[in-house]
Amino acid sequence: MREELVALAKLAEMDNSARDNESELKQIPEHLEELRTGVQTLETMLAQEREQLTAAEQLKTEQSSELKDRAEGLQRARKKAAQAASIREADAGEREIEANRRIIKEREDELGRIGQAIEAKEASLAEREKDFEEAKSVLQSEEQSSKTRITKLEEERGKLLNGRDELIARLPETVVKRYERLRTGIRNAVIIINDGTCTACRMALPPQLTIELQRADELHQCPHCRRILIHKNVIED
Ligand SMILES: [Zn+2]
Numbered sequence: 168m169r170e171e172l173v174a175l176a177k178l179a180e181m182d183n184s185a186r187d188n189e190s191e192l193k194q195i196p197e198h199l200e201e202l203r204t205g206v207q208t209l210e211t212m213l214a215q216e217r218e219q220l221t222a223a224e225q226l227k228t229e230q231s232s233e234l235k236d237r238a239e240g241l242q243r244a245r246k247k248a249a250q251a252a253s254i255r256e257a258d259a260g261e262r263e264i265e266a267n268r269r270i271i272k273e274r275e276d277e278l279g280r281i282g283q284a285i286e287a288k289e290a291s292l293a294e295r296e297k298d299f300e301e302a303k304s305v306l307q308s309e310e311q312s313s314k315t316r317i318t319k320l321e322e323e324r325g326k327l328l329n330g331r332d333e334l335i336a337r338l339p340e341t342v343v344k345r346y347e348r349l350r351t352g353i354r355n356a357v358i359i360i361n362d363g364t365c366t367a368c369r370m371a372l373p374p375q376l377t378i379e380l381q382r383a384d385e386l387h388q389c390p391h392c393r394r395i396l397i398h399k400n401v402i403e404d
Contacts, residue, residue: 169383169401174337175346176402179357179395181334182350185327192320195313202306209299216295220288227281234274241267342386346395353394361399368392 244267248260335343350356358367363377370391372380380387380398387396 168385171338171342172383172386172397173402174334175342175357175395176359176397178331178334178338178346179350179355181328181331183355185324186354188320188324188327192317192324195317199306199310199313202302202309206299206302206306209295209302213292213295213299216288216292220285220292223281223285223288227278227285230274230278230281234271234278237267237271237274241271345386349388349393349395353392355394357395357397358389359397359399359402365389365392365394365396367394372396 241264244260244263248257248264251257251260346356355367358365360366360372360380363372363374364370365372368389368391370389372389376387376390380396381400383398383401388394389396
């Protein structure tokens with residue numbers, strides 16, 4: 168078992184040396200995905216705001232045309248009132264004039280509000296368009312620089328992990344499996360100890376275990392943190 172423990176210690180050291188490299192390689196696509204989601208969100212918002220602006224402009228057209236109709240109605244009512252042959256007709260004409268005036272006033276107020284809403288929407292749309300263009304260009308440049316970075320990281324990782332397959336080949340499959348499973352959950356899955364303490368979790372190890380670790384007859388894990396323990400003497404001898 169001794170030789171295997173030596174190989175395992177080397178494997179763990181090798182994997183540790185590539186850990187930052189691998190975590191960056193994992194983070195880059197995640198970061199790009201976040202940026203892409205951001206761009207998509209802005210694009211959706213932009214489309215919604217454009218629709219809202221179109222709807223407001225349509226409303227403005229409708230209200231303007233109604234206003235025009237009412238202005239014509241007002242003129243007709245005035246003419247009718249001027250030509251009234253009786254007091255009753257004159258009163259009716261006055262009422263019609265009033266009704267048209269009131270509606271014209273309402274439409275004008277409404278048009279004022281719509282105009283303000285359109286202005287505000289146009290301003291926010293311009294802002295949104297700027298954000299969208301910015302986000303797109305950030306994404307583009309990050310995609311570009313990521314390619315270079317990934318190539319570099321993969322090259323480095325290749326160097327750092329050079330000889331890894333050979334180490335794996337020297338280890339029983341069960342040991343490799345246990346090690347791989349452990350290291351997905353915790354940092355430093357293999358710990359080199361030099362006294363009766365686990366240097367990872369700082370817990371004292373049972374004296375019997377410390378003796379067995381120096382004998383190097385089998386694979387042991389820390390009873391507290393589950394890390395694989397290897398005694399310093401085993402790899403130094
Ligand atoms: Zn421990």
